Amino acid sequence: MATGIELLLAAALCAACPPPNGSLPANLILLGEDGGPSTELPIDLDTTDAGVDEDIGEETLETIISKKPKLHEMREWIGGKHLRIATLEDFPLSYTELLENGTRIGHGVSFQIIDFLKKKFNFTYEVFVPQENIIGSPKDFDRSLIEMVNSSVVHLAAAFIPSLSDQRSFVYYSTTTLDEGEWIMVMQRPRESASGSGLLAPFEFWVWILILVSLLAVGPIIYVLIILRNRLTGDGQQTPYSLGHCAWFVYGALMKQGSTLSPIADSTRLLFATWWIFITILTSFYTANLTAFLTLSKFTLPYNTVNDILAKNKHFVSMRGGGVEYAIRTTNESLSMLNRMIQNNYAVFSDETNDTYNLLNYVESNGYVFVRDRPAINIMLYQDYLYRKSISFSDEKVHCPFAMAKEPFLKKKRTFAYPIGSNLSQLFDPELLNLVESGIVKHLSSKDLPSAEICPQDLGGTERQLRNGDLMMTYYIMLAGFATALAVFSTELVFRYVNSRQEANKWARHGIGRTPNGQSVAPSRWLRGWRRLDSGHGQLLGASTHNQNVTPPPPYQSIFNGGSHGDGDPLNRWRRPLGHGNAIGTGVLLGGDSESGVRRLINGRDYLVFRTPNGQSQLVPVRSPSAALFQYSYTE
Incomplete structure (x- = not known):
């Protein structure tokens, strides 16, 4: 608020100002109370004289003046007129109710707009629906809404009709866009986030591929570098490790198991240390990201865009004869790349107008993705939420078994449709534009919904308990390990x-x-x-020779003691040498009596070798611990 001093100062400054000009510019057109010009225009008035640029894009002064009497005549003509209006069963934007007397009443946002126009222009109307609840296209023209409008059976089509290219040759779309329709995907809420499953979540796919490549490549690289270093330097102190040892070192470092390899050369030590540092940083990042994923990760859906549906060949369902079907079947539309999915039976177009039936039958029972426009999806999920909340009051996951994608599946401007040559568009479109710009159409589309978002994509639960899905990769690793073993x-x-x-x-x-x-x-x-x-x-x-008819050798002490050498003595057969004289086979005679056998060094141990009657060689250990075991095995 200005103070008194400021007001006095402003008055002093304006004392020298010239008086305001009360005259109006020449050739100015004054509009009366009815919106028409109150002054007569000269016959030769040019648009530049009236302050209108010749390069103006849409409506010029002449068109405004020429439309005025025409609109006045149309107002008089439509007053008391009975119109025939066609619509579609497209809850909540447009739907009908058939009374007992056979009269059909229209409901929804479309007929709230029609009722407003009815009061504005004082006309009456009756409602008709096509034989099939479809918009129609050149290839699907029979018994459609487009056919009714094109044949002038009705005066207009009061429905939120997507503006498709193929239909423009059959009907005239209103110049006022009611809204930009967004078709959204709704699907079963997955138990795990699509950003990753359990142990694989911290890293992207290509990170895992590069880790696997490094795991397979570093071992051979270290082996080759060690061999190359030894050959170039001639160092004999550094043992050239085998390829298997290098590969197991790389794997053991990844598993934090250490290694028995102890390199001596500095270059080899640097190779080992480099891999250890890489593994330490990698495992630290993995542990931190895994903890963050299991506790703070943002929930995402597996199907968010059209490309996800196309790449993963996901089954989806939409309304028969709706904007989605024609956008797919039309060549020059944005969804034409999904046409092959129709041919491969991945796309289903349901004739059922009840959205709840489609949701339960296709999405909940069969796991399909349901594509529907946003107002219908919001109303459908809200009604389902209220029903499930009456069953289970506290469990939020029971309340919201479905999730809605963020990205629109399809965007199309939606309007009313008129027969070609109809002048109702000139009368109704300005009023429709006022409703759209004032936000009334948008308000009517969402007035039955709460302000809060119903069943958002991320439920925002604070608890995060590990499930089998999080540990599934652990089970796979165990199965793979046992199968490999x-x-x-x-x-x-x-x-x-x-x-x-x-x-x-x-x-x-x-x-x-x-x-x-x-x-x-x-x-x-x-x-x-x-x-x-x-x-x-x-x-x-x-x-074993126990309980068998095999003569055991004599006691160990008797082999090295003297005794009877008669042929009848059974011990003599254990005292025969392997040959005659000192040249006994190929064995090395280390000493002792030739009749007591041959003393040989076998595998680093001393043995006495005797020949048994059946020609078998018998070894008797000489070393004390082995001799004790030998004695024990034949006496116990």
């Missing part, structure tokens, strides 16, 4: 069997206990399992 075990059995067959052939060629160079070898454990000593005896190699 089983495959490796089977491979080991196959190689063991092949190796045993090779040893069996070698024993068959060179005799029991002999190799091609004459050294003593032990038979394979596999071979001992089925090979017998000869065809006349059933004793298996390595089998």
Whole structure:
């Protein structure tokens, strides 16, 4: 508020101002109370003289003046006129009710607008619906709304009709756009967010691919660099690790298991340290992001755009003869790329006008995505929410089993439609424009909905308990690990069997206990399992001699003590040498009596070798611990 000093100062400054000009500009058109010009225009008045630019885009002064008597005549003509109005069953924007006397009454936003025009222009009307509840197109023209309007059976179509290119040659759309229709996808609410499932959520797909590639490539790279370094430097201190050791080092570092490898060379140490640092940073990021995902992650849906439906070949359902179907079937429309999904039976167009039936039958029972315009989706989800809340009062997940995508599936301007050549558009469109610009049409579309969003995409629950879906990747890893271990075990059995067959052939060629160079070898454990000593005896190699008619060797002490050397003494057969004299086979005579056997060094241990009556070589250990075990096995 200005103070007194400021007012006095303003009055002093304006004292020298010229008096205001009360005259109006020349050639100014004055409008009367009825909106028409109160002054007569000169016959040769030019638009520039009237203050109207010649380059103005739409309505010029002449068109405004020429429309005035025409609109006045139309007002007089429509007063008391009975109009025939067609509509569609498209709740809540337009729907009808059939009374007992056969009269059909229109409801919804469309007929609230029609009732306003009825009071404005003083006409009456009756409602008609097409034989099929479809908008119609050149390829789907019979019994449609477009056919009724095109054949002038009705004066106008009072419905929110999407402005499609193919229909423009059959009807005239009103110049006033009622709204920009948005068709939204509604689907079953998934239990897990589409941003990731459990253990794979922290990283994107390509991050996991690069981690796998590095895991497979770093081991061979380290192996090649170590070999190259040793060859270039000639260093013999650094052991060139095998490829398997390098690969297991890389895997063990990833699993935080460490390694038994201890490189000496500085360059090799840097290679190992580089991989350790990389793994440390990677696992730190993974742990932090996994914690954030399980507690604070934003919930997203698996199908948000048309591209998601197309890429994943997801089944979807929409209204038969609606804007979505014609936008797909029309070549030059935005959804024409979905036409092949109709051919592959991924798209269903339902004849049922009850949205709740489509929601329960297709979405809840079969997992389809339901595409519907936004006002119908909001009303449908709100009614479903009220019903489910009466069943379960506290569980929010029971209240909202469905979720609505954020991105529109289709956007189209929607208008009323008139027959071609009809002049009702000139009379009604200005009034429709006033309703749209004042926000009345938008208010009527959402007046029955609460101000809060019903069943938002993210329910915003604070609790976050781990479910089986979060741990599913853990189960897959365990199954893969056990399957891999089983495959490796089977491979080991196959190689063991092949190796045993090779040893069996070698024993068959060179005799029991002999190799091609004459050294003593032990038979394979596999071979001992089925090979017998000869065809006349059933004793298996390595089998126990207890409870069998096999003479055991003498006590260990008696082998190295003197005794009777008579041929009748049973101990003499344990004192026979393997040959005559000192040249006994190919063994090394380390000392001792030649009749007491041959002392040989086998696998780093001392043994006395005797020949049994059946020709088998018998080994008697000389070392004290082994001798004790030998004595125990034959005396207990």
